[in-house]
Amino acid sequence: MISEAIDNEQIEMLLSDVLEAHGYDFLEYSHASIKRRIIRLYALDNFVSFAEFRYTVRTDKQYFKRFLEEITVNVTEMFRDPNFYKALRNDVLPVLGTYPFIRIWVAGCSTGEEAYSLAIVLKELNLFHKSLIYATDINPSVLEKAKQGIFPLNYLKGYSENYVKSGGIQDFSSYYTANYSHAKFDGTLSEKMIFSTHNLVSDHSFNEFQLIMCRNVLIYFDKDLQHKVFQLFDNSLEKLGYLALGSKESLDFWERSKAYKRVKTEKIWRKL
C-alpha cells in the first residue's frame, strides 16, 4: 500500500506548496479526507515518487488544474435529499416570493446540479423571473460544466424520483432533452444564473442574499474554518434571510448560532 509511505508531514508540505505557488489554501481542510484524496490521485497518476508529484503540482499549471479538480469532492445530485427541497418549495421560497427580487447564492455549486434543481422549483412557484442565482465554486473547470447544464443520462432516473419525492408537479423530462448518453437542461434555466469562481477560504463577501445554499461543502473543513465560513455567510445574508446546509452539517456549535432560528427539521436556518 502506498498510503503508508506518505506521512502527514509530506501532505502538509504539498499543501504549503499549493498555497505558495497557486494561492489555494487547503491547510484548514479536514485532514483525513484531503489526505485520502491526495494519496488516491498520487496512486492514480503513477508518479515515481512523492517528490516528483510535489514538483509537478508546484510547477505544472496544466496538472494543477487536474489536481484541483481531483482533490476537491465534486459529487453532487439533483434534488438531493428530497425533503430538503420540499421544505424549500413549501416553507422558504414562498416567503422570499413576497420580496420584489430574490438573490440566491449557491456556494460550492460544483457541476451545478443543485442550482438547476433550485431554478426548477423557482419556475414552478412562478418566482424565477425575479430571481438571480449566483453559483460559485473554487474550481473553474466544474463551473464550465455547470454553465452547460449537461448531465449524464444514467443519473436522470434517480433525479426524476428525487424530484417527485420533493413535491415536483411537472413531468421532469420536460426540463431536458435527452441525447445519447447525456441530458441537456432547458437553456432558460441558466438564464438567471451567474457563474463565478469564489474561494470560501480566502474570498470575501460579494453581495447580500436572501438565501445561501452551501450543502456538503463544510464537512470538508476543520472546525475553525467552518466558523470563518459561517461568519462570511452571516456577512452575506440579509436580515430574515435563510442559510441552507447539507444533511449532516449544522450551525449549532457556532458562537452566533443563537442569532438564527431553525426552520422545522431540515438543515435550514433563518437569520433573526
Place this chain on the structure above:
Amino acid sequence: MAETLIKGKCEALIIGGSAGSLDVLLEIFPSLSDNINFPIILVTHRKSGNDALLSDLLRSRTKLKVNEAEEKDKILPGHVYIAPADYHLLIEDDETFSLDYSEKINYSRPSIDVTFQSAAEVFGDKLVCVLLSGSNADGVAGLKTVNDLGGIVVIQNPNTAIMSYMPQQAVNHIKAGIILDASDMAEFINKLVK
C-alpha cells in the same frame, strides 16, 4: 491467542458488514459487557433514510450509548457510533470523525475500506477490525491495511455467515485474520476490555 496479545490495549473496535450482517449485530449487542472501555464504530451498507432504525434496534439491546457518528464528534470510549448512510466515515488524528461525500468505493457509501484504512492510520496496532457477512469485497483492502499496521483482524466464519463472499475474500487475503462464528464474537469483544 490474539485476545491476550491485544487485551487491554484496544483503543477502537470497528465492525464492518453488508448483506446478512444485521442478524450478527443483533446477536452480539445484548451480550456486550457494560464495561466496554473503547469506542465501537459500525460501518454497514444500507439504504439511506433508515438511519434511525439501526440505532433504535441496537439501543434496545445494550446499555452502551448508541448514536449516529456526527462530523467533528470526539470519539469516546464506551460509545457505539454508526456511520451515517450515504457518507464515508473517516477518523482524524485527534480522534474525531469526518464525513465525506466523495465517489462510492466498491459501489458503497459508506465504504468499509475507507473507515478501516483511515482508522488504521490513527490507531495502528491498538485497532481491532471485524468484518461480517456481505456479498461484495468492500472491507478486504481495509483489513489488509489494518493488518499491515499491526492491528487485529477478525473475520466472521464464511461457512456460518448468511452471505459468505465478503468474509471469504477476507479469509483468502489476510492469513493473520482470526475467524469467529457470530455466536463467539461478543465474548471475544468483552475480552478486549482492559
